[in-house]
Amino acid sequence: MQPAVIAPSILSANFARLGAEVDAVLEAGADWVHFDVMDNHYVPNLTIGPLVCEALRRHGVTAPIDVHLMVSPVDRIVPDFAGAGATYITFHPEASEHVDRTIQLIRDSGCRPGLVFNPATPLHWLDYTLGAIDLVLLMSVNPGFGGQKFIPSALTKLAEARRRIETSGRPVRLEIDGGVKVDNIGAIARAGADTFVAGSAIFGSPDYAATIAQMRREISAA
Ligand code: DX5
Ligand code: ZN
Numbered sequence: 001m002q003p004a005v006i007a008p009s010i011l012s013a014n015f016a017r018l019g020a021e022v023d024a025v026l027e028a029g030a031d032w033v034h035f036d037v038m039d040n041h042y043v044p045n046l047t048i049g050p051l052v053c054e055a056l057r058r059h060g061v062t063a064p065i066d067v068h069l070m071v072s073p074v075d076r077i078v079p080d081f082a083g084a085g086a087t088y089i090t091f092h093p094e095a096s097e098h099v100d101r102t103i104q105l106i107r108d109s110g111c112r113p114g115l116v117f118n119p120a121t122p123l124h125w126l127d128y129t130l131g132a133i134d135l136v137l138l139m140s141v142n143p144g145f146g147g148q149k150f151i152p153s154a155l156t157k158l159a160e161a162r163r164r165i166e167t168s169g170r171p172v173r174l175e176i177d178g179g180v181k182v183d184n185i186g187a188i189a190r191a192g193a194d195t196f197v198a199g200s201a202i203f204g205s206p207d208y209a210a211t212i213a214q215m216r217r218e219i220s221a222a
Pocket of ligand 2: 009034035036068177197
């Protein structure tokens with residue numbers, strides 16, 4: 001398995017001082033910046049777009065930016081995020097009319113594509129896509145809000161996704177998003193995740209470095 005990646009979701013950061021928050025969390029040992037894009041259409045909330053991604057790059061952020069698109073339609077906004085400095089771009093297959101086309105569009109735009117699975121979305125969307133993507137993101141909450149409770153059925157789904165990835169032989173990352181905390185991240189790692197999104201657990205803690213270090217200890221012990 002690839003080395004663990006901790007990807008704090010900036011949804012729970014203080015947006016009034018976003019650049020400093022991202023600097024702080026990376027300084028505290030985070031690997032990626034998880035960037036949640038919501039459109040008040042595919043999900044019932046509205047967040048941030050390419051301008052904010054570009055602003056973080058201009059601010060000097062060089063870490064990978066993991067753009068999680070919770071938008072429909074998908075394709076219109078992909079080149080904008082590529083131009084804004086996104087590293088990974090993931091999307092929900094239900095939100096795209098032509099999933100394979102969207103994957104190719106992300107790749108052709110110079111970014112790394114990934115598919116996102118809602119709690120009730122079956123993994124069969126991987127049947128003909130796993131050879132073309134770099135990331136599988138399983139949602140362990142319903143998308144739209146930070147601070148929700150982890151849905152336990154995500155653990156069996158992680159194990160199944162891990163099996164599929166191993167069978168493919170490709171270096172595809174397996175990411176979990178929603179309700180990840182210090183006290184469940186070990187079980188999540190054991191189930192097969194190697195990339196961990198955490199919003200409220202990190203940004204809601206008084207000491208980002210201590211929380212990230214604790215998460216890494218739990219993952220290593222898993
Ligand atoms: C939910 C977002 C998540 C969310 C995670 O739609 O995709 O990234 O911010 O937040 P926590 O870790 O607080 O559940
Ligand atoms: Zn997310």
